[in-house]
Amino acid sequence: MSLRPVAQKLADLLGRHVAFADDCIGEKVEKTAGALQPGDVLLLENVRYYNEEEANDPAFAQKLAKVADVYVNDAFGAAHRAHASTEGVARVVAQRGGQCAAGLLMERELKFLGDELEKPARPFVVLLGGAKVSDKIQVIDRLLDKAEALLIGGAMAYTFRLAQGYKTGKSLVEPDKVDVAKAALAKAKQRGVKFLLPADDVVAVPVKTDKLDKKGKPVIDYQNVRVSADMNCPDDAAGLDIGPKTVAAYAAEIAGAKTILWNGPMGLFEDKRFADGTNAVARAVADATQKNGAKSIIGGGDSVKALNKARLGDKVTFMSTGGGASLEFLEGKVLPGVAALSDKS
Ligand code: AMP
Numbered sequence: 001m002s003l004r005p006v007a008q009k010l011a012d013l014l015g016r017h018v019a020f021a022d023d024c025i026g027e028k029v030e031k032t033a034g035a036l037q038p039g040d041v042l043l044l045e046n047v048r049y050y051n052e053e054e055a056n057d058p059a060f061a062q063k064l065a066k067v068a069d070v071y072v073n074d075a076f077g078a079a080h081r082a083h084a085s086t087e088g089v090a091r092v093v094a095q096r097g098g099q100c101a102a103g104l105l106m107e108r109e110l111k112f113l114g115d116e117l118e119k120p121a122r123p124f125v126v127l128l129g130g131a132k133v134s135d136k137i138q139v140i141d142r143l144l145d146k147a148e149a150l151l152i153g154g155a156m157a158y159t160f161r162l163a164q165g166y167k168t169g170k171s172l173v174e175p176d177k178v179d180v181a182k183a184a185l186a187k188a189k190q191r192g193v194k195f196l197l198p199a200d201d202v203v204a205v206p207v208k209t210d211k212l213d214k215k216g217k218p219v220i221d222y223q224n225v226r227v228s229a230d231m232n233c234p235d236d237a238a239g240l241d242i243g244p245k246t247v248a249a250y251a252a253e254i255a256g257a258k259t260i261l262w263n264g265p266m267g268l269f270e271d272k273r274f275a276d277g278t279n280a281v282a283r284a285v286a287d288a289t290q291k292n293g294a295k296s297i298i299g300g301g302d303s304v305k306a307l308n309k310a311r312l313g314d315k316v317t318f319m320s321t322g323g324g325a326s327l328e329f330l331e332g333k334v335l336p337g338v339a340a341l342s343d344k345s
Contacts, residue, residue, distance in 0.1 A: 007043045018043055024050070025063035033067040047085045054083050061088025068093050074103025076110075077300075079337030080325040090340035101343040105321065110344055112297050112318040113329050120259035121295065122148060127250065127281060129154030130264030130302065133177045137184065138331040139263070144187050149194035149257075151250045153242045153266035153277060157198050160185065161231065164197075169233035170206055171240075196250065200229040200243030202267065202274055205236050225273050241267025242277035251284040255292065260285055263299030263327070265306055278306045286315035300326035 007020040016039075021029050024044040032042055047053040052060035061084040065071075071093040073079070078086050090100040102110065117124075124147045128136055133156050143150060152160060155172035162168050163181035188195035204222035211219040227243045228234070242250070254260060262285055266277035286307075288294040298304055300320035307313045320326040329335055338344065 001046055001048065003043060003046045010041070010043060014041065016041065021045060025060070025066070030067055047083075050084075053085055054081070056082050056084050056088045058088060060084045061092050064089045065092035065096075068098065070098050071100045072103050073100070073337055073341060074105045075337070076106045076320070077322040077325050079106070079322070079335040080328045080333070082336035086337035087340045090337075094340075094342060099343055100341045102338075102341050102345065106338075106341075107345055108318065109320055109322065109326075109329075110338065113299070113320060113326060116259070116295060116297060116318075117146070117261060117330075120146065122259070123257050124259040124261075125149045125151065125253050125257035127151045127153070127254065127260065127262040127285070128264050129156060129266045129278070131155045131172060133159040133174055133181055135327070136264065137177070137180050139327060140184050141187070142330065142332050143261070144184065144191055144193050147193060147261075149196065149253055150188065151196045151253055153198060153246070153250070153281070154264050155239070155268075156264070157242075158233070158239050160197050161233075164231075167232040167235070168239070169203070169235050170238040171233055172238065194253070196253065198239075198242045198246040199249060200227055200245040201233070201239040202226070202241035202243055202277070203228045203233060203237040203239050204273070206238050222271065222273065240271075241269075241274040244276075247277055247280040250281055254281065254284040254288050257288055257294050258292075260288060260294055260296040261299060261330075262296070262303050263301065263330070265302045269302070269306055275306075278303075279310050282307050282310045282312050286312040289316050299330060 004020055007018045011018040019042045021032050022045050023029055024047045029044060036042055050060060064084060071090050094100050126143045126147045158168045158171040158173045159177050160181045162173050163178045185195060204225040206220045207223055208218045209221050213219050233239050266281055267274040269275040269278040285296045289296040296316040298307060298316055298319040301323040304319045313319060325335060
């Protein structure tokens with residue numbers, strides 16, 4: 001948890017000495033900060049050693065702000081939390097007339113997830129995957145107002161299948177979200193937004209083994225891996241990736257796009273046997289960016305992991321560093337860590 005090793009890395013990157021204080025508040029910090037000369041850098045210890053940080057305790061924020069003239073926040077990934085270091089301290093600095101600004105990374109996040117998607121070059125195609133409809137439904141709802149097409153993959157797609165009356169076998173589904181899925185389908189139809197669901201899947205039979213994973217849950221072995229174009233999943237099987245027909249259809253949509261937003265893998269991509277769909281859309285997004293000049297914005301989390309694994313990270317326009325923060329921002333929520341800034345560009 002200590003930031004001490006970070007001080008060394010920061011020193012290497014900056015090419016200058018970085019002092020480190022083993023606390024983030026208090027006399028020692030104030031003294032060390034007070035002795036800084038222009039150009040000196042001091043890194044304070046991890047604020048999360050104090051419970052007051054996550055509680056956004058006003059007295060703690062005051063203590064943090066004691067050594068600050070201005071406040072710069074570059075932690076977009078934590079901006080959806082109103083903590084003392086992301087929100088409280090900014091308020092204290094602002095009250096004193098100090099500037100509260102976005103750092104360069106934060107500025108880029110706000111530009112790409114905000115401005116670029118506010119007025120996207122069209123067609124604007126959104127690719128959404130991942131495990132749960134419940135995590136992404138607000139994003140889906142908001143993007144149905146903005147995009148020309150939504151392409152759905154991952155386990156999330158099977159809750160939509162359930163909503164269409166198909167059998168989903170042992171696929172990961174959220175039966176209590178069927179109504180939400182139906183509402184999204186109806187909204188897409190009403191607004192004339194293309195809403196693509198998988199036309200085929202890679203399915204397999206999950207079998208519990210005696211082995212336990214890190215969380216103590218039985219490791220699942222997947223047997224009889226095959227492509228199925230039957231919208232009804234076999235009773236003993238689970239859908240684990242989009243199939244080749246779906247890949248072709250999604251790649252064609254992506255190739256015609258001028259703006260692409262991608263969040264969430266197309267399948268259980270951590271297992272090589274179910275990574276083809278995610279890898280293929282990653283390639284399609286990279287190609288559209290490189291060959292057609294499309295702007296591609298990757299909404300953080302597992303899609304970033306998948307792109308990096310496929311060594312395509314530098315072939316897209318922007319990869320968000322936020323997970324939860326990116327999603328909340330895409331939902332249109334005001335992030336407390338962003339709201340606290342007076343200067344965002
Ligand atoms: P999320 O955090 O909601 O973006 O979900 C990402 C996780 O969903 C990854 O760990 C994927 O392995 C998992 N996932 C995606 N598709 C499936 C699927 N069809 N079945 C099971 N897990 C999946």
